[in-house]
Amino acid sequence: MSDFESTKLGVLRTLIALTRKVRTLFDARTGEYGLTEARARLLLHLSKSGPLTQSELAEAMEVERPTMARLIDGMETSGMVRRDIHPGDRRQRHIHLTDAAEGQVQAVLKLSEQVRADVLAGISEEDLAITHKVLLQMFDNVVKAGH
Amino acid sequence: MSDFESTKLGVLRTLIALTRKVRTLFDARTGEYGLTEARARLLLHLSKSGPLTQSELAEAMEVERPTMARLIDGMETSGMVRRDIHPGDRRQRHIHLTDAAEGQVQAVLKLSEQVRADVLAGISEEDLAITHKVLLQMFDNVVKAGH
DNA sequence: TCCATCTAGATAGATCGCTAACTGTTAGCT
DNA sequence: AGCTAACAGTTAGCGATCTATCTAGATGGA
Numbered sequence: 325m326s327d328f329e330s331t332k333l334g335v336l337r338t339l340i341a342l343t344r345k346v347r348t349l350f351d352a353r354t355g356e357y358g359l360t361e362a363r364a365r366l367l368l369h370l371s372k373s374g375p376l377t378q379s380e381l382a383e384a385m386e387v388e389r390p391t392m393a394r395l396i397d398g399m400e401t402s403g404m405v406r407r408d409i410h411p412g413d414r415r416q417r418h419i420h421l422t423d424a425a426e427g428q429v430q431a432v433l434k435l436s437e438q439v440r441a442d443v444l445a446g447i448s449e450e451d452l453a454i455t456h457k458v459l460l461q462m463f464d465n466v467v468k469a470g471h
Numbered sequence: 472m473s474d475f476e477s478t479k480l481g482v483l484r485t486l487i488a489l490t491r492k493v494r495t496l497f498d499a500r501t502g503e504y505g506l507t508e509a510r511a512r513l514l515l516h517l518s519k520s521g522p523l524t525q526s527e528l529a530e531a532m533e534v535e536r537p538t539m540a541r542l543i544d545g546m547e548t549s550g551m552v553r554r555d556i557h558p559g560d561r562r563q564r565h566i567h568l569t570d571a572a573e574g575q576v577q578a579v580l581k582l583s584e585q586v587r588a589d590v591l592a593g594i595s596e597e598d599l600a601i602t603h604k605v606l607l608q609m610f611d612n613v614v615k616a617g618h
Numbered sequence: 619t620c621c622a623t624c625t626a627g628a629t630a631g632a633t634c635g636c637t638a639a640c641t642g643t644t645a646g647c648t
Numbered sequence: 649a650g651c652t653a654a655c656a657g658t659t660a661g662c663g664a665t666c667t668a669t670c671t672a673g674a675t676g677g678a
Contacts, residue, residue: 339486341533443609443613455602459482466496467492470492
């Protein structure tokens with residue numbers, strides 16, 4: 325088997341294993357804030373975007389709506405977000421960060437940048453750019469293949 | 472923000488989203504065999520390696536032992552694998568594919584190669600090699616950071 | 619106006635991943 | 649022989665993801 329063939333065999337497997345490891349690293353680091361990787365990402369996203377509906381958040385973070393609903397459930401229970409019913413359309417819930425959560429944003433941002441730096445250590449700008457391009461291409465391929 | 476900075480921000484996010492999408496694509500394709508991405512991977516692994524213990528399988532597929540145990544539970548229930556107690560060491564269970572599962576290997580192999588081909592479509596050998604190298608580096612970084 | 623359709627969100631059920639803690643078995647050392 | 653440590657596997661509990669389905673509310677055409 326050529327090197328190319330064995331790379332093809334391994335790259336998806338590496339992708340999957342790496343994603344799991346990144347998540348567990350994130351979970352370990354953010355555990356003291358009552359956060360997980362998914363929660364931290366939502367926290368940071370909301371702090372940048374401002375209040376959005378659940379559907380908008382789901383689309384922006386590329387998860388399905390029930391996934392987002394459950395994520396919000398958990399963060400609502402631990403007092404990090406608030407569901408506000410939109411006055412003009414009672415179907416919509418606008419998701420706000422609570423003051424407590426706003427206060428954590430800086431710390432989580434720092435922590436998440438640290439994780440990112442750890443993960444990307446020793447990788448050249450060129451290689452990283454190529455990798456990102458390739459991952460985006462794969463993503464596009466999967467979306468197309470899904471039809 | 473430089474391009475390098477924005478790539479750093481996006482690449483991990485793309486990685487996570489891509490992994491989810493690849494898994495769901497796999498699940499959709501293999502659904503008719505009563506398989507999922509994880510089950511298909513175990514099926515193919517066992518067909519190549521021959522019978523192994525649960526711990527060996529867990530290590531080879533880079534998941535924890537309870538994860539492997541439950542995966543085997545499900546496949547045992549649907550009649551794809553068999554747990555054989557090792558005569559010399561009653562702690563060990565040697566996991567065998569059943570005849571029914573052996574018969575599916577070729578079809579699943581084909582299917583999994585098709586998914587792989589779909590995902591990797593249009594990506595050059597050079598870029599893929601770089602990507603794999605970068606992912607492995609990231610994996611190594613995460614393992615080191617986890618201590 | 620009224621009924622059909624679309625949209626937003628919630629709920630149910632499944633899979634897969636993790637850690638922590640438990641049982642049973644083996645091995646090793648005194 | 650017996651105690652301790654290590655190992656294999658299981659169980660319990662939680663988080664995140666998906667699809668399928670349900671309810672409530674909004675919209676639009678007959």
